[in-house]
Amino acid sequence: MRVEVRGASLGFGKRIVFEGLDADFPDGKVTALVGPSGSGKSSLLAAMAGYINLKAGTITGVDERGSVPLDASMVAWVPQGSNALGGRTALENVMIGSLADGARWSQAKRDALHALDQVGLSDLAHKVARSLSGGELQRVNFARALATHKPLVFADEPSASLDATNTRRVAELLFELRSRATIIVATHDPLLVEAAEHEINLRQDVLHAA
Numbered sequence: 232m233r234v235e236v237r238g239a240s241l242g243f244g245k246r247i248v249f250e251g252l253d254a255d256f257p258d259g260k261v262t263a264l265v266g267p268s269g270s271g272k273s274s275l276l277a278a279m280a281g282y283i284n285l286k287a288g289t290i291t292g293v294d295e296r297g298s299v300p301l302d303a304s305m306v307a308w309v310p311q312g313s314n315a316l317g318g319r320t321a322l323e324n325v326m327i328g329s330l331a332d333g334a335r336w337s338q339a340k341r342d343a344l345h346a347l348d349q350v351g352l353s354d355l356a357h358k359v360a361r362s363l364s365g366g367e368l369q370r371v372n373f374a375r376a377l378a379t380h381k382p383l384v385f386a387d388e389p390s391a392s393l394d395a396t397n398t399r400r401v402a403e404l405l406f407e408l409r410s411r412a413t414i415i416v417a418t419h420d421p422l423l424v425e426a427a428e429h430e431i432n433l434r435q436d437v438l439h440a441a
C-alpha cells in the first residue's frame with residue numbers, strides 16, 4: 232500500500248507543528264522519516280495511523296483496490312526498545328502479534344517462522360528472548376510486525392535504545408527488508424537513513440510554524 236499525504240497540517244491546541252505537507256510513501260519500500268526533534272515525526276505517524284486528527288489535509292492509502300483513509304487496523308507498530316517476553320522464545324514472541332489479531336495457532340506459527348526467516352533469525356527461533364542481543368530483539372519486533380500481514384509497518388526510532396553494533400544490525404535489517412513491505416521509519420540515525428530507499432524530510436518538505 233502506498234501512502235499519500237496531501238496538504239497536511241498538524242498541531243496541538245494553538246501550536247502548529249507543521250503545515251502544508253505533501254509526501255508520498257511508496258508501496259513496498261523502506262522510507263526514512265527524518266527531521267529535527269520536535270518537527271513532528273512521531274505525530275505524523277500517529278496521524279497516519281488515525282490516532283490523532285490533522286488540522287487540515289488528507290492521508291490516503293492506495294492499493295490495487297483503490298484509495299482508503301488510513302486507520303490503525305492497517306498498521307503494525309515496531310516498538311522502541313524491546314517489549315519481548317523474556318522467558319518466551321523468539322518464535323512465541325513473534326506469534327503473539329498474529330494470535331492477538333485472531334489468527335489460528337498453526338497459521339500464526341507458519342507466519343512467524345516465515346517472518347523470522349525474513350529478518351534473518353531462523354536459527355534463533357527457539358532461543359528464549361532474554362538470551363538475545365538488543366539488535367536481535369529489535370529484529371524480533373520487526374518480525375512480529377511483518378507476521379501480521381498489515382499493509383503498513385511503522386517504526387518510531389527503532390535504534391533509540393541500541394548501541395552502535397546493534398544499530399548497525401537494524402540498519403542491515405532495513406536494507407534487507409527493502410521491497411518486502413511498506414515500512415516507514417522515523418529516525419535521527421544516519422545509518423538507518425542510509426539503509427532506507429526513500430526519505431521524507433519534515434524540515435525541508437513542509438512549512439513549519441515559527
Ligand SMILES: Nc1ncnc2c1ncn2[C@@H]1O[C@H](COP(=O)(O)OP(=O)(O)OP(=O)(O)O)[C@@H](O)[C@H]1O
Pocket residue numbers: 243248266267268269270271272273274275417
Ligand atoms: N499530545 C501532545 N500534546 C501537545 N503537544 C504535543 C503532543 N505530542 C507532541 N506534541 C508536540 O508536538 C511537537 C512534535 O512532536 P513529535 O514528538 O511529533 O516530534 P518528533 O519529530 O517525533 O520529535 P523527536 O525526534 O524528539 O521524537 C513537539 O513540540 C511536541 O512537544
